[in-house]
Amino acid sequence: MTSEELGKERLTEAKPPLEDQSRRLWDLVAGFETGQIFLTAFELGVFNLLKEPKTAKQISEELETHPKATEKLLDVLVSIGTLNRIDGLYLTAPNMAPFLIEGELYFARYLKFGLESREKLLNLKAALKEGPKVEGEKHKHQYDRVSIDWIARGTMLGRLQATLKLVRDLPEFKSARKLIDLGGGHGLFGIGFAQENPHLEVVIFDQPGVAEIASDYIERYGAGERVKAMSGDYTKDDIGSGYDIAFEACSFGGNADQARSFYENVARSLNDGGLFISQTFTIDDDRRSPLRNLIWDLKEQISNDGHMHLKTNSEIFRMLREAGLEGEKVIDMSQDLSMPMRLVVARKRA
The missing domain is CATH 3.40.50.150 (Vaccinia Virus protein VP39)
Known part of the structure; x- marks a missing residue:
């Protein structure tokens, strides 16, 4: 398109040259970020600690973590629906508690495999370069x-x-x-x-x-x-x-x-x-x-x-x-x- 033609084009009516894939790409990145935040909270035992309502300050002191960063992590967990927040108190969401609190009847044991998967995928670049392990760790399922x-x-x-x-x-x-x-x-x-x-x-x-x-x-x-x-x-x-x-x-x-x-x-x-x-x-x-x-x-x-x-x-x-x-x-x-x-x-x- 020439400069003269561009000058006559109304930008509000301009047709995008191709479909924008930015949202899809950001969603892919956000999926990794959300998973990392959730698994870190699970690994730290956040959901166990929030079986009863507590403030962010209380959780930070119990975990010995940075107060402001801990509060922001808890806010993300509220946003994804794993925690509730009422009047500044955080609590493991009641519908998620049976799966996220250790010792509950439906506790999601398989999330521990998620922690293992995280380590595998964080080292994916090296694994692709070096190839599969000669002898991996064999899973031994417990059937008691x-x-x-x-x-x-x-x-x-x-x-x-x-x-x-x-x-x-x-x-x-x-x-x-x-x-x-x-x-x-x-x-x-x-x-x-x-x-x-x-x-x-x-x-x-x-x-x-x-x-x-x-x-x-x-x-x-x-x-x-x-x-x-x-x-x-x-x-x-x-x-x-x-x-x-x-x-x-x-x-x-x-x-x-x-x-x-x-x-x-x-x-x-x-x-x-x-x-x-x-x-x-x-x-x-x-x-x-x-x-x-x-x-x-x-x-x-x-x-x-x-x-x-x-x-x-x-x-x-x-x-x-x-x-x-x-x-x-x-x-x-x-x-x-x-x-x-x-x-x-x-x-x-x-």
Whole structure:
């Protein structure tokens, strides 16, 4: 555009030369900043200290932190909804307290993994330059009664109900007579399936020690007539046979060799035409989403800790096919859950 043409242009009517992406870019930066502030507060124990109302000065003295900076941090936490502030007193928000105060029944233990993730990502540049660790720190999950009860309470916040409804509505479920819940833990999925199908016999299969806890849940729900607990290693031990449905909910996180062994064991246990239903985390074949799973996959790559080996839908279908199971569909549960989980449905070939 010439100087003469620019001189005639009304700036109020000027068409932007391209769409401004500044807000999107600032949102990306702000997401990191907000996460850092929240995790720092969690790490310091701010939410525990604010189980009862206190002033910023009191919190600063207890934490031995800078008074003015502490007050500004608390104000950010109010803005993001994790704290309330009334008449100068700060308090962990009542709707968040069950998740943020240590010792509460629904305390978000997984946020401690968030602290680990923060360290990984703060060192991302070095990890990209140097490559994955040769041998990462292996996660050792604790599955005692306290942990299983905590998992059960979290499952009851919506994941259990949404999963039961989806499986219940599959045509094959109505005619099923025998189902195994692999890595069933507390057993609530298996118990729920038995409640939805009065002709269904269910086996809750998990490692020794956990199966005994499942038996207590079975007794608590009065389901002992048709639901039983069984212990072992489902990747290699005999899990029984004649099942119409094998179900697994986020209990398997092994590598490719372990997955092959697991899927083959599942296939052997199913009747011809039987279903294998796995609730898990997958990545779309175009590797564009879900974002949280892609980030998780990146963290696993750079840390090499073997916590969870994410696969694309097609990669999982290929591994299932090699074990004698034909992948049929992937049901996205993201809208119903806090995490982008899917139900992978496969069928044993006749």
